[in-house]
């Protein structure tokens with residue numbers, strides 16, 4: 330089955346998804362839906378407003394738009410016409426997003442796999458796996474040091490921000506404590522600091538800083554520092570998007586210690602996020618083809634559907 334795919338939003342993630350769709354032989358790129366009419370790509374470009382016209386030519390639509398505002402405002406509209414995949418990552422509102430997408434996708438016999446990527450996404454799968462193993466587990470999640478695309482998108486939505494990025498820095502002492510089995514009581518907010526770099530007019534900077542540090546879900550609970558820099562310094566010092574992190578679960582079984590760790594070391598956050606998104610796009614197309622509909626989180630997608638290998642091949646290779 331060749332999966333006909335299209336992309337909404339040609340930013341960091343959209344460009345990375347395009348590359349992967351072209352690299353996998355079971356995908357075919359229909360084109361890119363964008364607000365802009367010129368993009369640096371050889372792919373077909375369509376106005377995002379016209380997407381529904383092409384519903385019958387697309388098996389899965391990758392929603393590579395921002396989570397801060399775009400997904401809440403736009404995703405359900407796409408799920409009316411398409412099987413969709415998104416990387417929605419406002420953890421506090423995932424249940425709301427799930428319910429909204431589930432209602433629309435079911436009503437239109439589409440599948441919507443939401444909150445793919447690595448956190449939420451692969452980290453979610455590993456958090457559930459780690460906690461399922463032990464009667465009395467201790468579990469901690471750490472991110473960074475690296476560039477959070479979700480937090481960077483969120484700062485870019487603040488009026489007056491011309492350019493913006495956010496770096497997440499974990500406390501190494503907290504990571505060491507978790508690995509030693511002493512992670513109980515460590516909080517995500519106390520274990521990380523957030524550093525933001527913004528290009529904005531001087532007259533706007535005090536308001537922008539205040540809007541960022543008080544932003545619910547993204548920054549308010551954290552120790553956040555906002556730096557304002559020139560466009561030249563931003564261009565010079567803030568390219569690339571490395572990231573990574575750890576999900577660490579520790580416990581003991583009849584007095585014998587056990588430590589389970591899932592770690593990511595990413596030279597490119599968008600490239601890796603796209604890899605997870607495209608794998609779940611493969612699963613979304615298969616789920617829909619099997620007659621399923623509605624919303625799915627990564628926790629509800631059978632892992633074998635992610636792979637290019639068939640189930641039979643997995644059996645024959647002995648798992």
Ligand SMILES: NC(=O)C1=CN([C@@H]2O[C@H](COP(=O)(O)OP(=O)(O)OC[C@H]3O[C@@H](n4cnc5c(N)ncnc54)[C@H](OP(=O)(O)O)[C@@H]3O)[C@@H](O)[C@H]2O)C=CC1
Pocket residue numbers: 337338339340341342343362363364365377393394395396397399416417418444445446447448449450478479480482483598599602
């Ligand atoms: N779950 C996870 O692990 C991860 C999730 N993410 C999520 O991915 C999201 C995207 O990240 P990233 O690609 O870096 O963000 P970018 O800002 O680079 O790209 C977002 C794209 O969305 C499109 N867009 C923006 N506003 C609108 C609009 N009003 N209407 C239509 N399209 C719009 C734009 O494309 P165009 O101008 O072409 O329309 C833009 O290029 C992040 O917000 C984050 O939440 C990222 C990494 C990991």
Ligand SMILES: N[C@@H](C[C@H]1CC(C(=O)O)=NO1)C(=O)O
Pocket residue numbers: 418446447448449472473475476477478479480496497572598
């Ligand atoms: N969703 C995140 C992926 C990870 C990174 C992160 C953080 O640095 O706070 N939280 O989750 C992203 O957009 O990069």
